[in-house]
Amino acid sequence: MGELKLMKGNEALAEAAIRCGADAYFGYPITPQSEVIEYLSEQNPYERTGMVVLQAESELAAINMVYAAGAAGKHVMTSSSSPGVCLKQEGLAYIAGAEVPCVFADVVRGGPGLGTIQPSQADYFQNTKGGGNGDYRNIVLAPASVQEMADFVPLGFDLAFKYRMAVCILSDGAIGQMMEKVVLPEQKARLTEEEIKAKYPWALTGRKRGTQHRVITSLDLDSARMEEHNRALQRKYDEVTKNEVRYEMIDCDDADYVFVAYGSSARIAQKSVQLGRAEGLKVGLLRPITLWPYPTKAIQSLIDKGVKGFLSVELSCGQMIEDVLLACNGRAKAEHFGRVGGIIHTPEEVLEAMKKQIIGE
Amino acid sequence: MAEITLQDIIQPENLVYEKSKLLTEKPFHYCPGCGHGTVHRIIAEVLEELGVDDRTIGVSPVGCAVMAYDYFDVDFVEAAHGRAPACATGIKRVWPDKVVFSYQGDGDLAAIGTCETIHTCNRGENITMIFVNNGIYGMTGGQMAPTTLVGMKTATTPYGRMPQWPDGTPNNGFPLQITQLLAQLPGTRYVTRQAVFSPAAVRNAKKAIKKAFQNQIENKNGVNFVEIVSNCNSNWKMSAVDANKWLQDNMLPVYPLGDLKDNFELIKK
Ligand SMILES: Cc1ncc(C[n+]2csc(CCOP(=O)(O)OP(=O)(O)O)c2C)c(N)n1
Ligand code: SF4
Ligand SMILES: [Mg+2]
Numbered sequence: 001m002g003e004l005k006l007m008k009g010n011e012a013l014a015e016a017a018i019r020c021g022a023d024a025y026f027g028y029p030i031t032p033q034s035e036v037i038e039y040l041s042e043q044n045p046y047e048r049t050g051m052v053v054l055q056a057e058s059e060l061a062a063i064n065m066v067y068a069a070g071a072a073g074k075h076v077m078t079s080s081s082s083p084g085v086c087l088k089q090e091g092l093a094y095i096a097g098a099e100v101p102c103v104f105a106d107v108v109r110g111g112p113g114l115g116t117i118q119p120s121q122a123d124y125f126q127n128t129k130g131g132g133n134g135d136y137r138n139i140v141l142a143p144a145s146v147q148e149m150a151d152f153v154p155l156g157f158d159l160a161f162k163y164r165m166a167v168c169i170l171s172d173g174a175i176g177q178m179m180e181k182v183v184l185p186e187q188k189a190r191l192t193e194e195e196i197k198a199k200y201p202w203a204l205t206g207r208k209r210g211t212q213h214r215v216i217t218s219l220d221l222d223s224a225r226m227e228e229h230n231r232a233l234q235r236k237y238d239e240v241t242k243n244e245v246r247y248e249m250i251d252c253d254d255a256d257y258v259f260v261a262y263g264s265s266a267r268i269a270q271k272s273v274q275l276g277r278a279e280g281l282k283v284g285l286l287r288p289i290t291l292w293p294y295p296t297k298a299i300q301s302l303i304d305k306g307v308k309g310f311l312s313v314e315l316s317c318g319q320m321i322e323d324v325l326l327a328c329n330g331r332a333k334a335e336h337f338g339r340v341g342g343i344i345h346t347p348e349e350v351l352e353a354m355k356k357q358i359i360g361e
Numbered sequence: 362m363a364e365i366t367l368q369d370i371i372q373p374e375n376l377v378y379e380k381s382k383l384l385t386e387k388p389f390h391y392c393p394g395c396g397h398g399t400v401h402r403i404i405a406e407v408l409e410e411l412g413v414d415d416r417t418i419g420v421s422p423v424g425c426a427v428m429a430y431d432y433f434d435v436d437f438v439e440a441a442h443g444r445a446p447a448c449a450t451g452i453k454r455v456w457p458d459k460v461v462f463s464y465q466g467d468g469d470l471a472a473i474g475t476c477e478t479i480h481t482c483n484r485g486e487n488i489t490m491i492f493v494n495n496g497i498y499g500m501t502g503g504q505m506a507p508t509t510l511v512g513m514k515t516a517t518t519p520y521g522r523m524p525q526w527p528d529g530t531p532n533n534g535f536p537l538q539i540t541q542l543l544a545q546l547p548g549t550r551y552v553t554r555q556a557v558f559s560p561a562a563v564r565n566a567k568k569a570i571k572k573a574f575q576n577q578i579e580n581k582n583g584v585n586f587v588e589i590v591s592n593c594n595s596n597w598k599m600s601a602v603d604a605n606k607w608l609q610d611n612m613l614p615v616y617p618l619g620d621l622k623d624n625f626e627l628i629k630k
Contacts, residue, residue, distance in 0.1 A: 023455050024451070024454060024455050026451065052454045052455060054450075054454060056447070056480075057476055057477070057479075057480035058476060060444065060447070060476075060477075061444070061447040061450075061476070061477050061480065062447075064440065064441060064444035064447035064448050064451065064477070065447050065448070065450050065451030065454070066451060067438075067440075067441075067444075067448060067451065068420065068438050068440070068447070068448030068449070068450075068451040068452045069451035069452055069454065069455045071438045071452075072418060072438075072451075072452045072455060072456055072459075074455040074456075076451070076455070090441055090444075091441065091444070094440075094441050098438075098439070204418050204436040204437070204438055204452070205418075205436070205456070205459070206414075206415050206416035206417055206418060206435070206436055206459055206460075207414070207415060207434070207435060207436050208415060209414070209415050213385075213433070213434050213435055213436055213437070214436045214437075215430040215431070215436070215437050215438075215439070216437070216438045216439065217421075217430060217437075217438070217439035218439065219427060219428070219439055
């Protein structure tokens, strides 16, 4: 049995990292996620499990520490918020190209630029559509509770090592800062050198005499090989898309109209569903848990079952709506609603937007 | 008397030189006469002599040495431009018993990666950093580097590097004395400047590199930093021989050879 605690989202993420046997955390402070590195520093996980915690000189340095330590077969993570995640994009592109497993969290704040320290979901594009250079993807998990902040760390590592790629935990200032009950898993042991060598033959651990030395690189100047490398990456991403789509549906069985929302917006939209149902409206909620791969087929199945319209509810000026529109492909109406600048929409105004923009009078 | 055959000569007791076993069969892509190849050879020899090839992890830079990983028969990760010290930090922190080294050029270490360089040295990571200073961006075709000498012509200083305009307003800035700067930091254990333009210089450089690795193996902290003042005959647009002469006449007065720091103590000149 796990342990029940009252914690902030950011703290739950940090505690889960220690408990799932992570080997290292490299990070740089930024609001609203500084609690992650503060909590880790305070907990002294080096004493608890041997986990390394290092405050790097920048997000650039932190992600490059993650890149190389991940290349050396270790379970390594970092976290940041929006402007810091911009700086991580260089390392993330290398991580994708060199196929290195790692987990990173983006506790999103408003932008562009320094923006605001208030919650936002305007890093959807940054994290689901790339950000760094080249044709690559990161798996993006969107927690909607403190519990999921904790749960998605071990899940993230499992996926990262299964596919040798980066997994993003895309949260926001609200989920990161709020306190909720969370059930924490029991402490897992960190992998030993022998286990790492046996499980991850690709990892840089010092080459055994008489065997081929290992190289982790994203570079290949041979065009034919580089094309094949890119094709192989795409085949891997297809595999992820086939196997790893996650979502939750609430009150969608008989729904005519559906809110699509993730993270904190999903919690608000869930309340809007209750308000709408009380008025006799057949509304439901689709909550994507993976933002990449996106639950495109779930939207299409809802249209097949008769859903006439979708409202994409986001704390942004409209980013995820593009994926909803792609899924609808003209077969159902879809629009965006969302407050920005640190203002969080109310369940009432979300329901109002559904009525005005999608249902019509 | 029987005639002496070639087979009689090729005998172990007659062996005076051989390629390090830690260099692969892959032909170097370096220009003939370039210092990178010599520095590779010394590092490989040192790792072989120390017998640590089965626990060494190298970090290659972005620059002419980007594919150093193809030439060394040890595990390697290729870093983003300037981030090799951060990569080396990441590896060493999670594998403190491995032998970790970074290999960088002057653009990589002293321009785009200055922040990572300084902070890695300041934290006193227990690693070995090799810095090949050829005063130019070799890989991208000879643009100005932070270490380019005053007056030196490069693709981006075609009239010579001019730190300031005649009226005193800033222009290209001054040659960056990065190694001196790093020697000032409490985290550096051993800081030395060497070269590979002559057999004597190569012998000294090898001694220094060996010490830089030995220190790492024997201790728990302190960056061991070896600068090699090197050439880029291709982009300096000189023959290999002329480049080595030019290096001695022009580079060494600005970047004099010798130890700057040993066992955390600055060496007074
Ligand atoms: C982010 C980024 N910026 C620029 C480049 C282009 N680039 C490649 S190597 C290089 C300079 C390398 O010079 P140096 O570090 O002195 O190495 P050398 O080739 O002289 O050994 C530059 C600017 C790059 N690869 N990545
Ligand atoms: S371009 Fe310059 S630094 Fe690069 S291999 Fe040729 S001589 Fe060496
Ligand atoms: Mg150079």
